[in-house]
Amino acid sequence: MESNRVTARAGSLDQRLRVPVNLEFPGSHLGLSWAYLGADDVNEVYELDMRCRPNDRPSLVRRKEDLEPLLGAALTAHTYEMLGGRDSHGELRAVAKVALLAGVDSEHVSQLEAFIDPPWRGRGIGRALIDWQDGRARQLISADGRDLPVSIESRVVSHLTERRRLLAAAGFSPNRTIEYLVRTVERNEEPSSAIQTKLDEARVGLIPFDPSLGEEIRTVFNRSQSHRLGGRLIPSLDFAREAGQMDPALSFVAVTNEDPLVVGFLLARVDEGEFGAESRIVFLATERGWRNRGIADALMSAHLQACSVAGIRATGTTVDTKLNESSKSWVTRWDFFPRSTDIVYAIEM
Template sequence: MTDSTVPLAVRAAAPVYAPQPAAGLGLTWRAVGAADAGGLAALRARCQEADGLPYRTSVEEVVAELEPAWRDLALDTLAGYDGDGTVRAWAQVDTAPGDERVVRAFVEGDVDPAWRGRGIGAALVAWSHARARQVLAASGKELPARIATYCDDSTPDVARVYQAAGFTPVRYYTHMRRPLDVPLPDVPQIDGLRVVPWSPGLDDQVRLTHNAVFADHWGSEPRTPEQWRAARAMFAPTWSFVALDGADQVVGYAVSARFEHDWPAAGYPSGYTELLGVRREWRGRRVAVALLANVMRAYAADGMRYAELEVDTDNPSGAHGIYAGLGYEVAHSSTMLTIEL
């Protein structure tokens, strides 16, 4: 356990320079910009296909990652290009400006399948680990700190590279899906509550409700308006719903995304429930069931074959059991690995 009374600059022990990958690895290294989004999406898709993953990263998602105002791409991204100018490897460090309980730096990267086995992945992890320490030390937030990454459980070699650099598995997530060609759950009628379609006028209430709902969830931090907007690349408003009480206050929400570029890799079209939450005082009254029942109907009406979502296996609200009771089954899983500072 780390001692958060020690200044973060001391705990982070940030190096003066983040180590650049060696020239002998055969690539030319530089930071990326918005113009590189297409090449980065293509690289990530090649990696995902080679690893047999049931999803693909789109250009729109990469643009959404690169464009937020808090990003310093010149310092927080690194990509390796071959002699033809094709990006063959990359890594990035990102932060979350709304962090209030734990200040976090997220790292990730990819190496083209044709360029693996040369030490490039380990070099990128070393660079991103060092840069993450610099970012945390400069954050100005005297809080517990975390460097984190997510690894799909079907790519254990990636997790081993991070573990060799000092990362430890700390949290486990399951991606669940529910077929829509079998009877859907009834929409429960709940006294004092109505479920309505998402609308722009409700959106900031939904954000604030989300921040309140997840205040007691491990690893969750408040989202600023800028963070909330930045996460909207695949937002599906017609698949999103809000639960209102008698005073028209938001007490629950289901925010959906439409990842059409994943469907060929997965083998079916689906709707993805990206965020789902219910205020504590309304839990235990089937509000989540009412929201998901509406979501499933919206997906099915648009010809989707599955409803999908992801859940922390240690979710304190008992969400995993709710989903299983509605017919969701585990499709694949992932792990968060961290260095706690």
């Protein structure tokens, strides 16, 4: 008797990815010649990024140091590939980034970004780059080999409607929003006796940030990430580099009074914003078992007082409103307000 049993098997990683065997650079008909970029191109990439910033990222500054690991000029645990397009005079006019994040054990996360010189927009370059980036991300994920869920993502400022249309046409869907919230710093930020009382009751004190505490801080941060931000952990190499850019005068660490343990921190750096020097809070977290004890409030209060003393009139922070909604509610209570909103588009498999 014939069996009526239906058999099937799970698709492999490559079957799910539909990895392109051959992937060509964008065509020369677009007016640019294409090649991978490296450490020698940092200055040109930075100059192009600055030309694009008023259109693409007016609220956030990217330093040259932020670009160095992307181009192999600084060590990183992540995988980055940067493709550049030059005009007939050798001028860099377009850049496309493909990143495959390290430190993520539950899924493959690839992040795509492109920026094109404003005079060269509207010529089809953006769509060509998205197609190349998507294919290259699939190749890198396939080469990793782990059969995990996949998220290929591209973050775009909400007002860039053309970029959003291109991503949608390429099969990306809106996944979540990321907001940059800012707060005006008063000239005389006063300490709160109520906050200090809660900190004393928790038997916790604040100390200035010291880079020697970097690994302890990274451990707490990654535990917070694992619980609240989808397990996207930051490797030691990359955290050490970013921590080195923080301003110790504006950054604080919460430690227990006895047998000192790091239970929270706020790390910030100073960037040139739209209206002069602004603080940007890059890392902020409290150890899970120490939340709701006033530690985060004490860290923010100390930060605002330090900004006031330094004459810095604004501070801001980025919040992923889907993965970390509670943080938005908390910073809103501290009178932060949204300055800009990014939308993360994603292909998830």
